[in-house]
Amino acid sequence: MSKFYLLRHTIYFTGIMCLLLFPLLMNAQENKLPQSSELISQLIEAYNKFDYDKCRQLLNIAFQSIDRYPAEERKTIYQYAAFIAFENGNTTLAENHFWQALEIDPTFSPDPVTTSPKLLVLFQKTKIAFLQELNTRLQRVQLKAPRKAVAWRSILFPGWEQWHRGYKTRGAVLASAGIISLSGLVYSVYQTRHKKADYRNATSPDKITTYYETYNRSYQRQFYFGYALVASWLFSQLDLQIWSQPRTVVRAGLLKHDHSPLITLEWHF
16 A cells, blocks of 8 residues: 555656656757857858758758747848758749748848849749739728618617717617617506506505506606607617718738738728
């Protein structure tokens, strides 16, 4: 029994230590990776020394966590990845890397002094294709027609169409007024019927007078709430014609080559 107890606690202790040490080991592994600026410096230095094997090693490290690099450094990584791919004879991969750099910065261009003419020709070819495609997907502006007033929405309940058009506060206020008026009307009608029954069934003169007064108040109250409901409905119709006009929405979007949105802007008038 004691051996089993000791073994069980040993397993528990080992598991807890593994859980505690695992993040430290992961951080230590990450710390072994060179910092972004250091990696970029090593990449450029290795390329200038024609040490392409080291360049490939550094690029593999960079691409493992490419998103953690700033835009300028990602652009440099793609540039030298294109250079190495071209040196390996893979012009298609080089074009893809140039394309990725242009996606980050369409004005990007390698240094014409330090870059070989063949690479510059390949880059210019890629940039022309990139700009042609960019021209087809650039700033697709869509003007949405104003929303037309929907009769059934504005007729059914006050404030609904205002909310639908984007006037949230006004719609909420009118809808609240309509809900309160309608609820009061329904409750008053119920109370009037109930008090009327009490009044008719009363036999004592004192109770007859009391029940009549409460019945009369309920009877009048249902008209007050009914008038309030009609007033909120009429004001809602007037507001739709004068103040809560449909809004014009203009959207402008810049799409990537895979037709996913890159930038989206929206204006309301």
